[in-house]
Amino acid sequence: MPSGANEEFGAYLADLRRRAGKSQRRLAEILCDLSGCPTVTRHEISRYERGRRTPRFWLPYLAEALEVSLEELERRATLAFGGQQPPHMDAHAEFFAYGFSEDDVPASRFGGATGWRIGSDAVADLLVRIHRLRLADDVLAGGDLIGPALRELDTAVAMHRAGGFSEQVGRTFLAAISELAQVAGWIASDAGLDQRAEEVYQLGISAAREAGDRTSAANLVGSLAYHQTNTGAFETGLSLATAALDEAGDDAPPRAKALFWDRVAWAYAKTGQAPSAIRALGRASEALSQHGGEDPSYLYWVDEDELQIMEARVHVELRRPLRAVPVLTEVLGRYDSTHARELALYLSWLAVALADANEPEEAAHTARRVLELSADMPSERTTRRSQVVLARLRPFRDVREVRDLIDDYACRA
Structure with a gap:
């Protein structure tokens, strides 16, 4: 590949966008509307224009959005790369390194037909995929993960609605959907899709409650509280954060209690209630000190360091x-x-x-x-x-x- 090929094609895209009178954010919104897949943010447009990524998959949508023929766009891309087709640089390539592949389409995995029978193996498979997604989120950002995350969630929900299962499998599958919704909601929030994040969290809350999983329901209520607090709805965030404690109940696992109290502390800090924030931090530390290994596996990241960081953030x-x-x-x-x-x-x-x-x-x-x-x-x-x-x-x-x-x-x- 010639040196600077990505940069040359990126500069061409930037010039087209400016001529069309569109901001990077507006172009991203148009691409999402045209494709029906909300995976492009202004960050991704910026990376295309600086040559950090090659938008091969998005060329047809870019042509329509920027009012240029697809043939011309492909011709310029080919010229920029010395007569060769531009390399395929999928925005989710890193995600697939976590155990997923381009051919692993969730719908084909689950069948998708009415009457599909869901067994314990399907639930176990979904839990494995949720864990992979959570691990990917540890090192990747929301803009790269939002597409795969929403596809996983949509497929799991469709599978539950269309399939048949025993009462026990149905409960565990709903609990798994609630876990997936928590991860997907977090990723949507990180991608800047605030409304979508709220919708996903609400879906997860309903699934957890139907499954009778109070800890998962409380985690989702607390996640929604944290999202609201961080997007400026401070009073709503505080109300939801305290509601998460009520949802969890007195028998909630120690790490879960620690996390829920941390979110309460943050909400109090954002509303300027210093004494209440400090008391909540103390309750979080007290809860974590009772940790004995019986907590849900998805709370693996809640440890002393994370509580110290939240304490410092509150003080800031x-x-x-x-x-x-x-x-x-x-x-x-x-x-x-x-x-x-x-x-x-x-x-x-x-x-x-x-x-x-x-x-x-x-x-x-x-x-x-x-x-x-x-x-x-x-x-x-x-x-x-x-x-x-x-x-x-x-x-x-x-x-x-x-x-x-x-x-x-x-x-x-």
Whole structure:
């Protein structure tokens, strides 16, 4: 492949988009509408235009959206790649490395016909796929995973509606659907599909309740609470976060209780209720201390480090940076670097805390790491946090390190 071929074709796409008078976000919306598959975000358009990805699958839709013939678009792509067809760079290629393949279509796996019999093997298979999706989410962002995640969920729901099963298998299958909905909702939120995330969480809540799984239902209510809190609906988020505790009941597993109290603490912090937030953090720590291995496997990530990070985030939100900086520095020093999205998010709180502590040089250094980590990441969460960090640093623009950072990343502000 000639050097710069991706960049050349990307520049051509960017020129077409500007001539059509469309923003990257608007073009992404049009592609989603045309294809019927909500997997493209403005992050993905940006990657196409900078030559980081080749949108081979999307060429027909791009041609229609940008009002150019498909033949012309394919001709320009072929010219850019020296007479060869552009390489196939599927946006979900990394996802398939987690045990999925291009030919593994969920509908064909489950049959899809009315009367399909669901047995325990099908439930076990679905649980394996949910776990793979969850592991993929540890290292990939929502924009890359949203398509596969929604396909898995839609197929599982269709299978449950069309198939036959015993009462016991039906309950376990519904419980599995609720787990899948929690993962898919989280991914949709990270992809910036806020309304879709809410719908998926509500579906999961219904499935968990029908299955009689109070812990899963509470986890989904808490996930919806966290989503609402992080998208500005603070009072709704707080109400849902406390409702999740009621949903779980007194017999909820320790890790689940810890997670639910953490979400309550965050919601209190976002509403400025410092004493209540601190008390909730204490309840989370108390719950985790009772952990004895009987928790659901999907709560594997809830540990002491995660609780410390939430505690630090609460202190940052409450403008108590001196309590947050030491904790974040210590935990992030040993954080798994393959979890790039979470690392970028947690570093963003450290950057804000350093700015609040009147350490603009160090804040700028940390912020640069955030922006570098999230530069090509199709995650709305990291985009929002990057904007928060740059806004918090702007009052320190007279500091050289801050000025250089803002100049370098003016497009992200």
